[in-house]
Amino acid sequence: MNAKAILALVQKDLTLYFRNRFFAFVSILGLVAYIAIYLLLPADVEEDLTFAVYAPTIPDVFIEFLTGNDLNVAKLDSQEELRQAVIDQEYPAGLVLTGDTIMAIARGDDTEITLYLASDVPVEYLDAIQTVLRLAFNEMSYTLSGNPLNLQINEEIIGPDMAGQQLAARDRLLPMLAVMILVIEMMGLGSLIAEEVSAGTLPALLITPIGVPGLFISKAVVGILLAFTQATILMLFTGGLAWQPILILMTLLLGSLLVTGLAFFIASFSTDMMSVMAWSILVIIILVVPSYGVIFPGTLNSFARLIPSFYLFDTIHQVVNFDATFSVVSSNLVILLIMGIGFMLAGIVVMERKLR
Amino acid sequence: MANHSIVAQDLVYSYGDLKAVDHISFEVGEGEVLGYLGPNGAGKSTTVKMLTGQIRPKEGRATLLGMDVAKETNKVQEHIGVAFETTNLYEQMTAIENLNLFARLFGVKADPMELLEKVNLETRGKERVSNFSKGMKQRLMIARAMVNNPRILFLDEPTEGLDPVSSESIRDLILETSSRGTTVFLTTHDMYEADKISDRVAFVNQGKIVALDTPARLKRQYGQRVIKMEIEKEDGEIDIREVPLDENGAADTIKQIMETENIVTMHTEEATLEDIFIEITGRGLVG
Ligand SMILES: Nc1ncnc2c1ncn2[C@@H]1O[C@H](COP(=O)(O)OP(=O)(O)O)[C@@H](O)[C@H]1O
Ligand SMILES: [Mg+2]
Numbered sequence: 235m236n237a238k239a240i241l242a243l244v245q246k247d248l249t250l251y252f253r254n255r256f257f258a259f260v261s262i263l264g265l266v267a268y269i270a271i272y273l274l275l276p277a278d279v280e281e282d283l284t285f286a287v288y289a290p291t292i293p294d295v296f297i298e299f300l301t302g303n304d305l306n307v308a309k310l311d312s313q314e315e316l317r318q319a320v321i322d323q324e325y326p327a328g329l330v331l332t333g334d335t336i337m338a339i340a341r342g343d344d345t346e347i348t349l350y351l352a353s354d355v356p357v358e359y360l361d362a363i364q365t366v367l368r369l370a371f372n373e374m375s376y377t378l379s380g381n382p383l384n385l386q387i388n389e390e391i392i393g394p395d396m397a398g399q400q401l402a403a404r405d406r407l408l409p410m411l412a413v414m415i416l417v418i419e420m421m422g423l424g425s426l427i428a429e430e431v432s433a434g435t436l437p438a439l440l441i442t443p444i445g446v447p448g449l450f451i452s453k454a455v456v457g458i459l460l461a462f463t464q465a466t467i468l469m470l471f472t473g474g475l476a477w478q479p480i481l482i483l484m485t486l487l488l489g490s491l492l493v494t495g496l497a498f499f500i501a502s503f504s505t506d507m508m509s510v511m512a513w514s515i516l517v518i519i520i521l522v523v524p525s526y527g528v529i530f531p532g533t534l535n536s537f538a539r540l541i542p543s544f545y546l547f548d549t550i551h552q553v554v555n556f557d558a559t560f561s562v563v564s565s566n567l568v569i570l571l572i573m574g575i576g577f578m579l580a581g582i583v584v585m586e587r588k589l590r
Numbered sequence: 591m592a593n594h595s596i597v598a599q600d601l602v603y604s605y606g607d608l609k610a611v612d613h614i615s616f617e618v619g620e621g622e623v624l625g626y627l628g629p630n631g632a633g634k635s636t637t638v639k640m641l642t643g644q645i646r647p648k649e650g651r652a653t654l655l656g657m658d659v660a661k662e663t664n665k666v667q668e669h670i671g672v673a674f675e676t677t678n679l680y681e682q683m684t685a686i687e688n689l690n691l692f693a694r695l696f697g698v699k700a701d702p703m704e705l706l707e708k709v710n711l712e713t714r715g716k717e718r719v720s721n722f723s724k725g726m727k728q729r730l731m732i733a734r735a736m737v738n739n740p741r742i743l744f745l746d747e748p749t750e751g752l753d754p755v756s757s758e759s760i761r762d763l764i765l766e767t768s769s770r771g772t773t774v775f776l777t778t779h780d781m782y783e784a785d786k787i788s789d790r791v792a793f794v795n796q797g798k799i800v801a802l803d804t805p806a807r808l809k810r811q812y813g814q815r816v817i818k819m820e821i822e823k824e825d826g827e828i829d830i831r832e833v834p835l836d837e838n839g840a841a842d843t844i845k846q847i848m849e850t851e852n853i854v855t856m857h858t859e860e861a862t863l864e865d866i867f868i869e870i871t872g873r874g875l876v877g
Pocket of ligand 2: 631634635636675746747
């Protein structure tokens with residue numbers, strides 16, 4: 235096994251890939267179509283950020299204090315109603331203000347309030363709400379008592395994901411487009427491997443010094459290269475690389491590793507291109523399921539976390555749409571890495587047994 | 591043993607309960623062409639796979655160029671060329687691309703045009719292999735097997751299913767290669783081919799070598815020369831009579847026929863390798 239031989243095999247596979255009209259066509263068409271879909275979908279955010287308050291004993295004039303530029307306040311009639319509204323995703327956050335709280339604020343005493351939140355509310359939304367609340371209450375306290383207020387905001391997460399609510403349709407779809415691009419490559423690489431078996435070329439390769447490890451390395455390089463390049467092009471054209479390019483590229487790389495691993499796995503029990511297709515479609519449908527969590531927030535349960543692509547969707551979604559930092563998505567990335575390597579090893583083990 | 595290119599010692603291979611190769615031993619000298627002749631399922635390809643390090647013998651040892659195949663597989667493979675039983679070329683690549691790929695995998699500099707000339711494909715180098723006829727593909731397989739300038743060439747039924755002209759050109763190629771000092775291990779179930787181009791022939795049946803010698807000696811040892819005569823009978827029908835030449839009294843028998851019968855044609859006939867194969871194993875080479 236040596237680098238030059240691996241390079242020769244990688245070039246060979248890329249040549250074959252693009253000489254296969256089907257894959258060349260699907261790849262390029264897919265890329266163009268996905269970019270077009272993104273650009274054609276509405277770019278505007280449709281909804282304002284509305285914030286629910288239940289404040290039974292407090293005059294409306296206090297509530298108006300809370301209304302900032304980006305924030306609408308909706309008054310609800312009971313604490314129950316407020317909680318339910320947050321759970322039902324009508325509002326991303328809700329706040330109960332009792333008379334005692336208002337009295338404490340008015341006196342300038344240390345005050346604690348509890349914010350009910352939909353789960354997975356993006357960091358900047360949370361920051362925005364907290365800032366608005368602090369400003370408003372501080373101002374209230376200062377006006378009434380002359381003292382600055384020591385306000386502690388507790389967060390209680392009660393509802394499903396509302397984060398998508400503030401996103402343009404196309405941005406909600408972007409993680410799915412990116413994952414689709416990656417996942418389609420699974421078929422391409424799977425077929426390249428399966429054809430090597432069905433055309434009998436594998437034994438011819440294996441009597442050269444490339445050896446089994448070199449062969450697998452070259453296939454992994456081809457798979458990651460094809461998937462990563464296409465996903466990167468998509469992100470480039472859709473502005474997905476504008477904010478945190480390194481984090482996104484890293485995510486795409488790990489995603490490419492995951493689909494390459496899956497391709498190894500699929501190829502290991504497929505005999506030809508047709509069986510790769512059949513298995514791939516089955517796998518693709520499963521892999522796309524977690525995208526519903528982004529497109530239709532709140533429709534997934536924790537079962538989706540068992541599907542490897544969940545971590546890919548979630549990471550791309552959070553990073554591209556909410557500018558999440560490395561520390562926020564690092565656990566996702568680790569899981570992706572482990573799953574990618576896991577599937578690849580499983581595929582290699584099965585294929586090695588088949589080769590013997 | 592130093593001048594033996596291939597030494598097989600007690601090789602055994604089984605697929606589950608089926609013993610495909612059953613304690614086979616032989617040696618092939620440097621530059622020699624060994625014809626490995628046997629019917630389908632005799633264990634020829636399995637032997638090739640063990641000798642070339644594609645599968646590991648369950649028992650016994652294969653030594654190529656003084657190196658143990660199981661222990662020094664990679665080193666052995668650098669010095670051998672294998673033309674597989676079924677064509678396994680990259681059909682969507684050109685002949686030249688196929689050859690260049692394997693040259694790079696072996697880490698050698700090879701001139702694809704020179705190789706293509708050897709197999710008479712020099713004008714088709716830039717065509718995709720998918721356009722090639724079976725015979726052309728088979729010749730390209732041999733060219734590919736020679737890309738690393740091997741000292742031993744393994745050819746697994748290279749003329750199987752080819753027309754006579756293509757087969758003949760491949761046989762010429764094998765003879766030419768061997769004349770340049772390359773050892774050739776040729777499996778075939780074509781007795782004519784084995785006879786014509788092998789220095790020695792091994793008869794393989796049911797995983798065992800049942801005879802191994804030069805074609806001439808095999809014929810002398812096992813075969814009978816006969817005189818074959820066509821005799822016209824009184825009613826005009828033709829009768830065929832064979833008289834074994836090496837038997838006592840053959841001369842008298844022939845003399846008697848010549849005096850009493852009307853002979854139309856008469857010629858001596860040598861035993862074919864197939865005749866001998868049948869004599870030894872009780873079965874033919876085809877089917
Ligand atoms: N991969 C395999 N699995 C099971 N049996 C096999 C396999 N390959 C060959 N055989 C069997 O082993 C025997 C020898 O096969 P092979 O070496 O291919 O014979 P030949 O090349 O002389 O036709 C045959 O009976 C064949 O059916
Ligand atoms: Mg065979």
